[in-house]
Amino acid sequence: MITKIMDVSEEPINMEYIREASEILKSGGLVAFPTETVYGLGGDATDKEASRKIYAAKGRPSDNPLIVHIAKFSQLEDITENLPKTAKLLADAFWPGPLTMVCNKNQVIPYETTGGLDTVAVRMPNNPVALALIEESGCMIAAPSANTSGRPSPTKASHVYEDLSGKIEAILDGGAVDIGLESTIVDLTEDVVTILRPGFINMDMLREVVGEVRMDPGIVYNDKGTTSGAKPKAPGMRYKHYAPKGDLTIISGEEDTVVGKINQLTREALKEGKKVGIIATSETADRYPEGEVLVIGNRSDESSIAHNLYDILRRFDELSVDLIYSESFATPKMGQAIMNRLLKAAGQKTIEV
The missing domain is CATH 3.90.870.10 (DHBP synthase)
Structure with missing residues (x-):
């Protein structure tokens, strides 16, 4: 066809x-x-x-x-x-x-x-x-x-x-x-x-x-990426979705410690010969000296983060990265929706710092 x-x-x-x-x-x-x-x-x-x-x-x-x-x-x-x-x-x-x-x-x-x-x-x-x-x-x-x-x-x-x-x-x-x-x-x-x-x-x-x-209790995520443990009522929310080919991990915590942790993990992965992608905001992008850094948007305009999320994940596929580290996005209006998608893409893999 x-x-x-x-x-x-x-x-x-x-x-x-x-x-x-x-x-x-x-x-x-x-x-x-x-x-x-x-x-x-x-x-x-x-x-x-x-x-x-x-x-x-x-x-x-x-x-x-x-x-x-x-x-x-x-x-x-x-x-x-x-x-x-x-x-x-x-x-x-x-x-x-x-x-x-x-x-x-x-x-x-x-x-x-x-x-x-x-x-x-x-x-x-x-x-x-x-x-x-x-x-x-x-x-x-x-x-x-x-x-x-x-x-x-x-x-x-x-x-x-x-x-x-x-x-x-x-x-x-x-x-x-x-x-x-x-x-x-x-x-x-x-x-x-x-x-x-x-x-x-x-x-x-x-x-x-x-x-x-x-x-629905089964979809309520806190900033650590965990839920109540309840089974989501909507069948579609029980499946892994939105996943890029690279292994995605979300790092949550205060900005300085998150940036430091992502830079540490990136350095370690690069030494192992891995190709690393980093999801950053316009406020933090210049704080990542290594890795493939893509800007998802800025925190003062959370709609930009939502708008670019899936495109960013697909761009990392084009870059053939092995690992992806992302900041957490607990924004006021769309934070629940953004993190719902991002955590499902990561298979709930998070690091709290």
Whole structure:
């Protein structure tokens, strides 16, 4: 299979490409497309075979549900039952945007799409290409991130092509995404809204809309990279994700001691003939005299850290580093989301100094 790349990065959107991609979806094929978070790998959410193709192309565990992308709130009502009032409140506040709601499903969305669960995860992306594709195709689109399962999520079309070329029919290239981390996932099937995956929309933002909100104990990380030990409710959070090829370790603590520890570990590794990568911020990058130093962003603009995380991990793959040392990023608004992704990429490997 030859994967066609269609450039839809310019305004106005090339609707010929949108129509061509829509026909692929309607015929049961797969199309990768940009959202505001990461690139998604899309298929018709109501088509069992299309969902099976998504799992196969990614090498994704079949019990890890796919998120259904919609363009109108009425579509959420069409595929769920016992929809709580909080769904409309959250949709009015955050849709289109990086919020996924888990609701009780009806028979419209097959179990092949929901990973065998009686719930369905749904969001409305805030990206004109994604919305145009949903509307033009007439499909609700099941779409996990468009990468090989376990690899860093794709924030550029080139990342998608690297992982999925020859496995899917087409890629809609909309340029680099805005946010760079997957959506916040909230469970609406319990009495209290529960965050199953942290993201751009944080707990404080949710509480302003619905009142009481709690975090799934299985995903609460402290600055040492440990959790309560509880099993995450969301199946996808149980797997190692976002991992670069190099062995990643996170160093946490006060800035001076973190920098000193990373420099020490780097010197020791270089003596052993290892190639070392270092994830630093603009504030600290010049304090690392050795190793391949990449700047992820700056601490005064935490969105820059989130935006660049996956691209940085993939760039280290291109540099063929053996080891990667990263500073910890306990930032005020997105710190939980950033560290959630970074710790999963490191397989929870941390050093406290």
